[in-house]
Amino acid sequence: MFSGEQELPAAGSSAEGPTQLAPAAVASLPGAPSRYESQKRRDWNTFGQYLGKQKPPVLVSQCNCNHVLDFLRYLDQFGKTRIHQRGCAFFGQRDPPAPCTCPLKQAWGSLDALIGRLRAAYEENGGSSETNPFGNGAIRIYLREVKDCQAKARGIPYRKKKKKKKNQNTSDQMIPPKDEARTS
Ligand SMILES: [Zn+2]
Numbered sequence: 634m635f636s637g638e639q640e641l642p643a644a645g646s647s648a649e650g651p652t653q654l655a656p657a658a659v660a661s662l663p664g665a666p667s668r669y670e671s672q673k674r675r676d677w678n679t680f681g682q683y684l685g686k687q688k689p690p691v692l693v694s695q696c697n698c699n700h701v702l703d704f705l706r707y708l709d710q711f712g713k714t715r716i717h718q719r720g721c722a723f724f725g726q727r728d729p730p731a732p733c734t735c736p737l738k739q740a741w742g743s744l745d746a747l748i749g750r751l752r753a754a755y756e757e758n759g760g761s762s763e764t765n766p767f768g769n770g771a772i773r774i775y776l777r778e779v780k781d782c783q784a785k786a787r788g789i790p791y792r793k794k795k796k797k798k799k800n801q802n803t804s805d806q807m808i809p810p811k812d813e814a815r816t817s
Contacts, residue, residue, distance in 0.1 A: 669750070676747055677754040680704060693758070698769035701751075705744055705775065712739035717786045727788040741780040748772060 683704050684691040691700055715729075716738045723729035752767035762768065784790055 673750040673754050676750050677758065680751055683707065693755075693760070696766055698766040698771045701748075701766050701769070701772055702775055705739070705748075705772075708744070708747075709736075709738040712737045712743075714738055714740040714743075714783075715787075716783055724786060725788045735786075738783075741776065741783045744779060745776055748776065 681693060684693060684696055684700060687700075714737060715733070715735055717724040717726070717729075717733065717735045721733050721735050723731075723733055723735075748767050752765055755765050755767055756762055766772070
C-alpha cells in the first residue's frame with residue numbers, strides 16, 4: 634500500500650464514501666489475479682538487470698529519474714509500434730495503406746502501464762515513496778510528450794478525461810492542438 638501521491642486522480646475519486654454498485658462490475662481491480670503481479674515482477678527484474686548492465690552498474694537504491702528515462706528510451710528498440718516521422722507520407726494516418734520505414738517504438742500506453750507497475754514494485758521492494766523515481770514529475774512529462782507525439786504520428790487522439798495541468802515547469806510544447814480524427 635503506498636500513500637497518496639498519485640498522478641491523476643481517477644475521475645470521481647473525490648466522491649466521498651463507497652459508491653460501489655454491483656461487485657460483479659469490478660473486474661480489473663486490486664483483488665484481481667496474478668497476471669499483473671507477475672508482469673510487475675518481470676518488469677522489475679528487467680529494470681534491475683538494465684541497471685546492472687550500466688557502466689558502472691547502478692544499484693536500485695541509487696537510481697533516479699534519469700535512469701528511468703534512459704530505460705524507457707532503451708526499451709524503444711524492442712518496440713513494435715510504428716511511429717511515423719514528420720516526413721512520412723503516412724504521418725497522422727491510422728491505417729497506412731503501405732509499409733514505410735519509420736522506426737518502431739514502444740507505444741505510449743505500454744510505457745505508461747510499465748511505469749505504473751515499476752512504481753509500485755519500487756515501493757514494494759523497500760523504496761520510499763518520497764524518492765520513488767518512477768513517480769517523478771520528469772517521467773510524467775516525458776510520458777505526456779510521448780503520448781502527444783504518438784497521437785499525432787499515428788492519427789490516434791488519446792482522449793482521456795481532461796486533466797488539470799500540473800507540472801508546468803517546462804516550456805509548453807508548441808505543438809498545435811491535434812486535429813481530431815479526420816478519417817470518417
Ligand atoms: Zn511512416
